[in-house]
Amino acid sequence: MASPQHIRIEATGREATAAIQEAIDLASAHGGRVTLLAGEHVAGGLILKSGVELHLAEGALLRPIPDYEAYRETTVCVVAEKSNRGMIIARNAENVRITGPGRIEAGGEHFIIGDDATVGTFVPAEFRPRVVVLERCRNVLLDGFHVAGSPMWTLHLIDCEDVSVRNVSIANDRRLPNTDGVVLDACRRVVIEDCTISTADDGICLKTSAESDGKAIGACENVIVRRSTISSLSCALKLGTESFGDFINVVFEDCKVVQSNRGLGLFSRDGGRMRDIRFSRIEVDCRETPDGFWGSGEALTVTVVDRRPEQRAGAVENLLAEEIGGRMEGAINLVSTSQAGIHDVALYGIALTQEPGPLGTGRCFDLRPTFADIAPSAEAEGRANAWTRGADGRIVGLCDYPGGMPAIYLKGVRGFSARGVTVTRPARLPEDWNATDIVEELT
Secondary structure: OOOOEEEEEOOOOOEOHHHHHHHHHHHHHHOEEEEEOOEEEEEOOEEOOOOEEEEEOOOEEEEEOOOHHHHOOOEEEEEEOOEEEEEEEEEOOEEEEEEOOOEEEOOHHHHEEEEEOOOOEEEEOOOOOEEEEEEOOEEEEEEOOEEEOOOOOOEEEEOOEEEEEEOOEEEOOOOOOOOOOEEEEOOEEEEEEOOEEEEOOOOEEEEEOEOOOOOEOOOEEEEEEEOOEEEEOOEEEEEEEEEOOOEEEEEEEEEEEEEEOEEEEEEEOOOOOEEEEEEEEEEEEEOOOOOOOOOOOOOEEEEEOOOEOOEOOOOEEEEEEEEEEEEEOOOEEEEEOOOOOEEEEEEEEEEEEEOOOOOOHHHEEEOOOOHHHHOOOOOOEEEOOOEEEOOOOOEOOEEEOOOOEOOEEEEOEEEEEEEEEEEEOOOOOOOOEOOOOEEEEOO
8 A cells, every 4th residue: 555645845935836736636646735834825725635735734725826827727616705616625535625824815905996985995996716616525634734814715615525624714894705714615524623713704704506497405413612712893693694404503692792793693594493502601892893894793693584575594493592791882693584483492591792883783673684775776875785875864773783782682583581681771871772671573
């Protein structure tokens, strides 16, 4: 039996796509490691193969070419924000690894084409590659490397099984939309642990996307996220919004959410159910954002909305949030406008401070994304799949709390229990705050 290959590649600072890919192909023949040594490595699209570890050594810097056309050979099936390309991809591979401690400088600054002053974000290029996309892979390890400046989603795993993501650090531009940290898309048996993520979009996000025929790729099942620190200007720890398949047995525990918009979120839109979900021992720091962002300052938000008139959303069932502490400038809200509903929610050991924010945007609850965001009218002001402003000048999907903002707002919830829940509010409530701590609106 042939011995595993170990191929070391010297840094040249020049474009080296062919040399790195040749080494990956050679190592795959018998299994092995391709090490990028200290210094700068420049490359276009790379395809990982079964049995290969791509190792970024201490001091190694992989600098992908900042041109969408450099990735025309590294396409994937799932389109995200018009992108079907990744900088590093694998398809139908087994035993694949990317390890550190080196860095990937992904060049997101080259994919900015303007500045949207209305919501305080950059305007991204129409087509941007993801950094790492692993599609239908088995036995995956992502360990110990650092990614900076992703143009779009950073790590995207699609229909993968037996995955470990650990000690990974991601630092993206806080004003560049769609730069999600880790996206698990219909993956099973996954552990994410000891990671640090700072990004303008979702931090760790579970999705169940649809294939071209509209059917779900699969389910997200048996996922654990633990001991990670997330900073997000969208939602730090999230399920949805793409939710064509089910989410079953998902745990987030012992995490810290810092300088974020939303802390914890479930967003059911497309027919898949979310059941047996647990958030445990999480510290949150949730702050208001301009109204163009989805949500504003909520520690926990759950929304069930029929995004398309012809497709009912899936129910949220058996949700537990326990030992959640910290501060928020919005409220906890659990809202279903769909007949699917929210069922059996328990809040135990919650200790939050609710403080007024500087913008006042936390005083509304947010039902986006809605059909209006998918198919805005030609004359509507806004950005597709982000925000649409109606004829009244308000963002479509933002709704006033009845009687003002409470600490906890419930609508369309069946089976709610709370024990040891304390939300400390100002002694003198600001204008547009509800004097009742828990408001339930009957449907």
